[in-house]
Amino acid sequence: MNKLLIILLFPLLLVSQNTIKIDGFFDDWNTNMITYIDDYFDSDGIELLEFSVCHDDEYLYVKVKLDVEIDLTEDYFNSAELMIHIDADNNQSTGFSINNIGSEYGINFYNKFIFDDTNYPNVDTLSLYDLDVIPLPTYTSDEFEIAINRSLFSDTISLSIKEYLGNDKMPDGGDIFTYVFDDVCSEFTPVVDFSRNDATYLRLFNYNVWSNGLINNNRVDEHRRILESVSPDIITYQECGNTTYNDVLSFLNTSSVYYPHIYPDLNSGNLIISKYPSLQSWQVSNRIDAELIDLPDNIYATDILIINGHPPCCSNNEGRQENFDALIKFILDAKSQGGVIDLPINTPISFSGDMNLVGYSEQYYTIVNGTISDTETFGPGGFPDWDDTPLEDQRCYFNEKNIAYTWDKSNPSSGDYPPGRLDFVFFTNSVMSVDKSFILSTEHMSSSLLDQNNLFWDDTKIASDHFPVVVDFILETVNQTNVEEYKVDKSLLYITDLLGRKVNIKFNQTLLFIYDDGNTERKYIIR
Structure with a gap:
């Protein structure tokens, strides 16, 4: 019965x-x-x-x-x-x-x-x-x-x-x-808007742009709108293997925010763009790159190590594991004296990218816990945070939904893979924290949120098969509490044109004013 x-x-x-x-x-x-x-x-x-x-x-x-x-x-x-x-x-x-x-x-x-x-x-x-x-x-x-x-x-x-x-x-x-389906058993979560709650919070923007999307004439406008809507401080892009330095300059030409520091790796396809310069660069593995970003000393009490990764996809479990083993070896090297990298103790570390975590869970736990698989080549491993604890996996969600996938199939049909969480931001939460984070998917936004940020509903649908991830880091700052006060006594160092050549003031063209506090202003002076 x-x-x-x-x-x-x-x-x-x-x-x-x-x-x-x-x-x-x-x-x-x-x-x-x-x-x-x-x-x-x-x-x-x-x-x-x-x-x-x-x-x-x-x-x-x-x-x-x-x-x-x-x-x-x-x-x-x-x-x-x-x-x-x-x-x-x-x-x-x-x-x-x-x-x-x-x-x-x-x-x-x-x-x-x-x-x-x-x-x-x-x-x-x-x-x-x-x-x-x-x-x-x-x-x-x-x-x-x-x-x-x-x-x-x-x-x-x-x-x-x-x-x-x-x-x-x-x-x-x-x-x-x-x-x-009676009374709902899952509560509604308030909308996460795009605003930055404090000017000193460091905004990271991570995005797999899908096959050199920054230079694809059919998708570049969408990429520009998406970037403009979040105004990040540091950008980690992936799949930019044919996108040159000059291509990036052209892409950024319409941006209201000036990004003078561009670090492409045409071999890995990774691209790091920053408001602030890099003190040193490393190739961690064939698909992972790192830049030590020199943050303004009069705002932040520390610099930050930005690591950008895009290990191989799909059934290549061995290739992914090798890259993540190399990552942990690099971070542990950074925490100790000698080797290829020495960081000041408690320097914040962020590892972002399209991780392609679609195989063995061992790869995820290598990143978080530092459990190296190939110990003969990469060493015994160990917890990667400064206090010998795991890295934090920042769980990001759509602005208006409690859902965390970052990839889906364009024009799907029967037999296609379901949506997946492939894009991550890991960080050393013993020395930094997160105020706000979100996955930017215009397809899952209300019209009001789209309008507020000058976006169209299909921008992310057209731009890439991935969704960008936005994270606002809270870093230790110097004693001042208001970032605006740093602008009071700033002095002009020099003026350049968009190609970086020093010039005197010129009328009717865009110029870049470089100040001694690390800031750059883009100005167009009309005669």
Whole structure:
């Protein structure tokens, strides 16, 4: 006999409301969430342990836990074919019959498509994007959280989760898991605007511009608007392998902010742009570069080491691991005397870029915890922060949604990879902190937020297949509290044209005024 498990969210549960953030971490799933716990040792392979369910006005959230790590969309190891079946109308007699429910939508993660059984026995296939399916983390894990757009679901649905290679399923024993979209169990998070809360906060802007986007005439205007909207201090770009120094000058020509310091690496494709000069440069590995940025001494009590990375993609787990091993060796070298780099103690370190973390989770934990894989080549490893603790992974979200993916497929179809969190900012949180951070996705912005920042809804859609990440760092400053007072006694050092040539004041052309406080002003003087 089938047993019906009806899950209702009564008002008394509102005291345990949480904000579910789809970021690949699970500390926001509290013990009061609706959870089904599976029988143990009932599989011929990988064991499904439990799943939890929550929702807000837009998404159904599902968290699945297994007994071993898997990759949802690949078979690197511990091969698995996980599916979520959704009885969208809660009617056993419609859809595809599976585990005592009538499934309208079968989400097949391994093959990367959705069975559309709404007109069963006629079966169609959909892209994962058709139901806005967002599974995180993108690397291997024994736990995943998944957002699914609920606009095609009735107020009551039934769920079944099955791992097809081991033939384990939840629920089992004839149970039926029925979920009612009653009071939301995930709270709304306020909008994060673009403003900088303090002029001394150092704004980092990280962006994979997709195949030299800064020089692509079909996308350069979008890139310019995006950059202008955030006015960062330091920029780390990726995929700029054919973008020369002069190309960058041309791209920045319309910017209201002056960036006189440009550091391209045409081999790695990484590009660092800064308001402030670099004291020294390093090539950490074939896909990771570093610049020690000389911050103004009358504002900041320290300089900052900016590391920009773009390790190889996709199935190249070995290549990624080698780059991250080299990163940790470099940072540990920076913390100690001798070697290729010596930093003053407690110099802030930021590592940003498109990390391509789509394989083994070991690569992520190498960055965070300093656990080197190839110890014979790169040394024993160790915690990378100055206080011998892990690096902080700054979790960034869309300005108006609690979702953290930074890549999606342009013009997706059945079989394409789902959105993923590929772009990261790691930093030494023992000596610096973050005030504000966000992922800039114009496709996920309200018209008011777009208008405030002079953006169009499709700017990020056109510019790249990645989304930019913005982080405002709080660094130790000198005694003064107001950055404006530094401008009172500044002296003009010299004037240049846009090519950097020293000139006298000229009329009717753009000139750069260089001051002794490290600031540069762009002026156009009309006769």
